[in-house]
Amino acid sequence: MNPGTLKQILLITDGCSNQGEDPVAMAALAKEQGVTVNVIGVMEQDTIDEQGMKEIEGIAMSGGGVSQVVYAQSLSQTVQMVTRKAMTQTLQGVVNKELQQILGSTKTMEDLPPEQRGEVMEVVDELGENVKLEVLVLVDTSASMKHKLPTVKEALLDLSLSLNARAGNNQFGVFVFPGKKKDVEKLLDWTPQLESLTSIFPKLSTGGITPTGPAIREALSYFRKKRSLRSLLSRDDEQFFEESM
Numbered sequence: 731m732n733p734g735t736l737k738q739i740l741l742i743t744d745g746c747s748n749q750g751e752d753p754v755a756m757a758a759l760a761k762e763q764g765v766t767v768n769v770i771g772v773m774e775q776d777t778i779d780e781q782g783m784k785e786i787e788g789i790a791m792s793g794g795g796v797s798q799v800v801y802a803q804s805l806s807q808t809v810q811m812v813t814r815k816a817m818t819q820t821l822q823g824v825v826n827k828e829l830q831q832i833l834g835s836t837k838t839m840e841d842l843p844p845e846q847r848g849e850v851m852e853v854v855d856e857l858g859e860n861v862k863l864e865v866l867v868l869v870d871t872s873a874s875m876k877h878k879l880p881t882v883k884e885a886l887l888d889l890s891l892s893l894n895a896r897a898g899n900n901q902f903g904v905f906v907f908p909g910k911k912k913d914v915e916k917l918l919d920w921t922p923q924l925e926s927l928t929s930i931f932p933k934l935s936t937g938g939i940t941p942t943g944p945a946i947r948e949a950l951s952y953f954r955k956k957r958s959l960r961s962l963l964s965r966d967d968e969q970f971f972e973e974s975m
Contacts, residue, residue, distance in 0.1 A: 735862040736820055737765040739949050740813060741789065742805075742882055743870035744772045746782045747942030750913065753785065756946035757793030765953055767793025767946065768816045770809060772802055772878050789942075794820075802878045805885040810892045813865060814858070821854045821861065859897050864920075865889075866903045866952060868945045876936040883931040890924035903952060907945035908938050914948040920956065 739760060747753050757767040771778050771786045778786070778799055790797035796816045800808045826838045829850070833841075839850055869875075869882055886904070893900045901920045904927065909915020917930055 735864055736817055737953055738795070738813065738816055738863070738865045739765055739767045739793070739868060739946060740809070740865055741767065741769045741868045741870075741942070741946070742772060742809075742885075743769070743786070743868075743940070743942060744778065744782075744875055744878065745870070745872065745940055746779070746785055747940050749939040749941040749944070751943030751947060753942040753946055754788040754792045756943045756950070757789045757795075760946060760950055761792065761794040763950060763953070765793075765950060766795045766816050766820055768795035768812050769793075769797045770805070770812055771797070771799035772805060772875070772882070773799065774802055774878065785942075789946075802881045805878075805881050806888040809885040809889045813889060813893070817858050817861075817863065818854060821857045824857075825850060825854055862899045862901075863893065863896075864901045864903075864953070864956075865893075866905065866949045868942075868949055869904065869906045869917075870940060870942070871906045871908060871934055871936045872940045873937045879931060879934055879936065883927055886924050886927055894922070905945060905948060905952070906934060907941050907948075910935060913939070913941040913944045916952075 760767050767789055769786045769790045771782065783799065786797050786799065796812045796819065798808050798812050822839060829839060829842075839847055842850060867886060869879075871879070875882075886902075890900075890902065900922055902918070902922070902924050903916070903920045904918035904924075905914055906917050907914045917934075918924070918926060
C-alpha cells in the first residue's frame, strides 16, 4: 500500500480573520485537493473569543484536519501532536478505503475484531514512519502575535527535529500573513530542514490585518506549483530516457 505524499497545511493563529476569502471555504477547497488543514490557536493570558474559537474549529473541520487551542508556552508539544495526529487520521482514512475494497463498502477499521484492528494500526504506524510528508506552515503575524513569535519559532524547530527522526522524507515551507508588502509572503521555500528560520524570525514585522483565507489560498497555489514542477521534471526524464535508447 502506497498512500503517496501526505500534504498538510499547519495554520498557527491567535484570532479571527478579517480580510479576503472565507477561510472555512478555502479549507474545504484544500481538502478537495488532497491537502489537510490543521489549526493551532495560540493564546497568552487572555482567552480566544467565541468567534475565534468557532473559526478555528470550522477551518479544521472543513479541511479534514485537527484543531487545538493552547497557551503559548505549550505550543511546541502541541505542534508536534497536531501534525502527527493529522497524519495518523489521514492514513487511517487511506487504510479504511483499502479495507472497504477488500471487505465491502460498509466496513471500516472499527468493524474488525480487536486483534485484527491492532494489526491494521501497526500498518498505519509503519506508514506514518515511512510516508513522504509535506507541511506548509502558515504563521499569523498580525499585531497581537508579536510576543508569541519567538515561541512559534521554537515550536517549529522542535517539529523539524521530531519529524526528521522519521524514516520518511519531510519537506517544510513557511508563509506569513500579513507580509511586509503583500497579504501573504513566503518566508521559507520547500526544505527538509526548518533551522534556517532562526535567522529570519527575529526580523519579522507584526501588525495590521489577519488575511487567513488568502493565506490558505496561497498555500494551495504553492502545493499546485510543486506538483506541476514535479510532473514537468518526470516528463523530461521520460523523454531523456526515450531519446537515449
